Amino acid sequence: xxxxxxxxxxxxxxxxxxxxxxxxxxxxxxxxxxxxxxxxxxxxxxxxxxxxxxxxxxxxxxxxxxxxxxxxxxxxxxxxxxxxxxxxxxxxxxxxxxxxxxxxxxxxxxxxxxxxxxxxxxxxxxxxxxxxxxxxxxxxxxxxxxxxxxxxxxxxxxxxxxxxxxxxxxxxxxxxxxxxxxxxxxxxxxxxxxxxxxxxxxxxxxxxxxxxxxxxxxxxxxxxxxxxxxxxxxxxxxxxxxxxxxxxxxxxxxxxxxxxxxxxxxxxxxxxxxxxxxxxxxx
Amino acid sequence: xxxxxxxxxxxxxxxxxxxxxxxxxxxxxxxxxxxxxxxxxxxxxxxxxxxxxxxxxxxxxxxxxxxxxxxxxxxxxxxxxxxxxxxxxxxxxxxxxxxxxxxxxxxxxxxxxxxxxxxxxxxxxxxxxxxxxxxxxxxxxxxxxxxxxxxxxxxxxxxxxxxxxxxxxxxxxxxxxxxxxxxxxxxxxxxxxxxxxxxxxxxxxxxxxxxxxxxxxxxxxxxxxxxxxxxxxxxxxxxxxxxxxxxxxxxxxxxxxxxxxxxxxxxxxxxxxxxxxxxxxxxxxxxxxxxxxxxxxxxxxxxxxxxxxxxxxxxxxxxxxxxxxxxxxx
Numbered sequence: 001x002x003x004x005x006x007x008x009x010x011x012x013x014x015x016x017x018x019x020x021x022x023x024x025x026x027x028x029x030x031x032x033x034x035x036x037x038x039x040x041x042x043x044x045x046x047x048x049x050x051x052x053x054x055x056x057x058x059x060x061x062x063x064x065x066x067x068x069x070x071x072x073x074x075x076x077x078x079x080x081x082x083x084x085x086x087x088x089x090x091x092x093x094x095x096x097x098x099x100x101x102x103x104x105x106x107x108x109x110x111x112x113x114x115x116x117x118x119x120x121x122x123x124x125x126x127x128x129x130x131x132x133x134x135x136x137x138x139x140x141x142x143x144x145x146x147x148x149x150x151x152x153x154x155x156x157x158x159x160x161x162x163x164x165x166x167x168x169x170x171x172x173x174x175x176x177x178x179x180x181x182x183x184x185x186x187x188x189x190x191x192x193x194x195x196x197x198x199x200x201x202x203x204x205x206x207x208x209x210x211x212x213x214x215x216x217x218x219x220x221x222x223x224x225x226x227x228x229x230x231x232x233x234x235x236x237x238x239x240x241x242x243x244x245x246x247x248x249x250x251x252x253x254x255x256x257x258x259x260x261x262x263x264x265x266x267x268x269x270x271x272x273x274x275x276x277x278x279x280x281x282x283x
Numbered sequence: 284x285x286x287x288x289x290x291x292x293x294x295x296x297x298x299x300x301x302x303x304x305x306x307x308x309x310x311x312x313x314x315x316x317x318x319x320x321x322x323x324x325x326x327x328x329x330x331x332x333x334x335x336x337x338x339x340x341x342x343x344x345x346x347x348x349x350x351x352x353x354x355x356x357x358x359x360x361x362x363x364x365x366x367x368x369x370x371x372x373x374x375x376x377x378x379x380x381x382x383x384x385x386x387x388x389x390x391x392x393x394x395x396x397x398x399x400x401x402x403x404x405x406x407x408x409x410x411x412x413x414x415x416x417x418x419x420x421x422x423x424x425x426x427x428x429x430x431x432x433x434x435x436x437x438x439x440x441x442x443x444x445x446x447x448x449x450x451x452x453x454x455x456x457x458x459x460x461x462x463x464x465x466x467x468x469x470x471x472x473x474x475x476x477x478x479x480x481x482x483x484x485x486x487x488x489x490x491x492x493x494x495x496x497x498x499x500x501x502x503x504x505x506x507x508x509x510x511x512x513x514x515x516x517x518x519x520x521x522x523x524x525x526x527x528x529x530x531x532x533x534x535x536x537x538x539x540x541x542x543x544x545x546x547x548x549x550x551x552x553x554x555x556x557x558x559x560x561x562x563x564x565x566x567x568x569x570x571x572x573x574x575x576x577x578x579x580x581x582x583x584x585x586x587x588x589x590x591x592x593x594x595x596x597x598x599x600x601x602x603x604x605x606x607x608x609x610x611x612x613x
Contacts, residue, residue: 005521009422012415013431019412020438020492023449026459030452039458086331093324098332105335107605111542111598113550115567116587119574120342123584126359127345149338152331157605181323210442213552217574227444234448234557238455246445253440261433 024250031243038238051244058241061229068209068226071140075147076204080197082148083155083204087196088189090156091163092171109153118217121146125218138220146218147208154207155200162196163189195264202260343591350584351377361581381585391586394564395593401480401565402548405487409495409544410537412488417499417536418529421506432500439493447486447557454482454558478560486554491547495540502536503529535604542601546594566590 030038031052034045055061086106090099109117125135125142135141170192174184190197212227219225233239290300305311352361353376368374385391420431438446453459454476461473476482506529514524552567559565566586574583 009415009419012412013419016412016416016492017431017434019489020434023446023453023489024438024441026453027445027449030459037457039452039455039462082331082334085327089328089331093328096324096328098328102328102332102335103606104602105339106331107602108598109339111546111601113547113567113590113594115550115552115570116346116591119570119583119587120346121338123345123349123580124338124342130359145338149335152334156331206440210444212444213571227442230444230448231553234444234451238448238452242445242448243452246442246448249445250441254437257433257437257440261429265429 027243028247028250031240031247033240033243036240038240038243051240052248055241055244055248061226061241061245064224064226064229067140067223071144071147071225072205072208074140074144075151075208076201078144078148079151079155079204080201083152083200084159084193084197086152086156087159087163087193088185091160092168106153106156109150110157112150114211114213115217117150118146118214121149121214122217138218139223142218142220143215143223143225144208146214147204147211150214151204151207154203155197158196158200158203159193162193166192202256346584346587349581350381350588351379352581352584353378353380354579354581359580360578381581382589384582385585385589390564391566391569391589394566394569395589397564398549398551398566399593401483401487402545402551405484405491405548406495406541406545408484408488409492410541413492413495413499413540414537417496417503420496420500421503428504435493435496435500443490444553446490447554450482450486450489450558451477454485477558478563480559480563482558483555483563483565486558487544487548487551490554491544494543498539498543499533499536502533506532535607538600539604542597542604546597546601549594550590 030041032047032049033039033041034048034050035042086102090103090106093099121142122138125138128134129136135145170188171184174188175181179187210227211225212231215225216228216231219228230242230245233242290296348364349361352364354360355362362376364377365373365375416435420428420435423431451458455461456473456475456477458477460476461470464470465473510528510532511524514528515521519527550567550570551565552571555563555565555568556571559568567590570583570586570590573579573586
């Protein structure tokens with residue numbers, strides 16, 4: 001009976017991961033295809049790097065990529081600040097008036113359909129412009145604000161769950177020794193939640209870098225982000241340049257994620273060894 | 284002579300003296316306490332609260348407001364709800380024509396029903412595929428477990444848009460799947476898969492699968508395995524043990540995963556736009572077209588409000604499970 005179950009689970013894993021990875025791998029393979037038809041393999045001239053060359057010569061694409069990186073970095077930094085504060089408030093401030101409200105509105109953007117968020121933020125910006133005169137027109141600023149609003153929800157969840165896995169005794173000890181609450185935060189709390197803040201920053205960066213729907217609503221003329229450009233190309237069908245771009249992005253992300261995983265594992269090993277040595281020294 | 288306590292001397296010495304005297308008074312102590320109270324916790328709480336109030340709550344109020352306005356050709360393309368008529372009389376004009384329009388035109392009702400159907404079926408498919416995967420991951424060796432977890436998270440970090448795009452290359456008439464099937468001699472004519480509901484289901488299940496696996500995995504991994512051993516010792520068959528122990532214990536993960544898939548899938552735009560055909564009606568796509576193609580902001584707002592009303596209950600369920608999860612951590 002156990003045997004049957006293991007076979008079933010193994011099959012599920014194999015089928016599931018094949019399903020997850022075949023589309024990505026096919027995109028990578030066909031980016032080296034010389035044929036303009038993309039999915040019909042041209043055996044004579046392939047593999048080729050020509051789509052990578054045309055991609056790198058595409059000014060429009062590079063400009064869009066630069067704009068997307070700028071917005072993503074600003075968004076991630078802002079979202080980390082707001083999300084850390086919100087996570088800290090929810091995890092450490094106990095019960096205060098409006099707590100339910102705050103925890104409700106920090107988790108709602110996680111599941112809110114993007115078309116609703118995009119439309120509502122656009123209408124807000126239009127109204128603000130006619131009433132306050134700010135923001136004048138739509139572009140980088142409005143896209144960044146919109147991205148920060150949904151990214152901070154993710155950072156809040158990450159920081160809050162990190163804070164709830166370690167108890168308050170360290171912070172309380174520092175307070176008892178007379179440290180100011182602000183100092184406790186910067187000297188004790190911040191270093192402990194640093195891994196959460198870093199992963200929150202990276203996640204916010206990716207969310208913004210990836211966003212098509214919300215950006216389309218709140219962008220203005222002259223602020224075309226990379227996903228918006230890709231979408232306009234892809235609507236017309238498969239495009240060999242997009243395959244090349246996808247391959248580059250997949251490579252960067254894979255290297256990044258693998259490096260992060262390796263680094264975290266090493267940190268863990270170092271910590272385990274330190275604990276063992278401390279235990280040995282005590283005996 | 285009488286006021287001997289006050290020091291004579293340069294002005295600054297007298298200022299410092301009176302400052303100290305003043306600081307000792309009760310009024311001043313209360314003032315400084317008040318300043319401290321206001322700049323301490325309330326200030327910290329107010330920063331994220333005000334941000335979300337301004338950029339998350341108020342926008343919905345504006346959407347609600349504009350859904351009662353009339354469309355017109357101008358910028359912004361909707362009529363004001365209130366106007367001062369001849370300077371003294373406030374005229375308020377609300378119209379429910381936009382909502383009436385949603386009910387009259389079968390397009391919108393069909394789009395809502397179809398979105399709920401597609402999102403619902405995709406959620407069930409995600410669960411059927413994701414549950415065995417999460418279970419298999421949670422029961423494998425710790426070292427394998429970490430690698431598998433990494434493999435689930437990796438597609439999540441790569442672009443959503445590009446992952447949907449990848450399916451076009453696989454599914455189209457001269458795409459990879461049809462080419463392989465034809466070259467193997469299984470079929471003679473390509474199977475039409477692009478621009479069908481099938482492609483939309485596939486796209487949604489594919490894109491949202493990690494959102495289903497991760498919460499399921501985290502509940503299954505935390506599970507106390509001695510419960511299953513106890514059940515086996517008492518003569519319980521594995522299938523029954525699964526139904527009586529594992530399934531109920533993983534229920535929070537199931538609910539969270541289903542909500543994380545279902546709610547965004549109802550409003551999905553990119554997947555039906557890229558993989559679906561012209562008759563694949565989904566409400567997110569209708570809203571997008573109403574806004575970008577027809578430039579009818581009031582109707583788009585009414586569509587958004589109606590969608591939000593449909594999703595209120597699932598969102599509440601999601602928030603409830605999130606809140607319980609956070610409390611369980613403590």
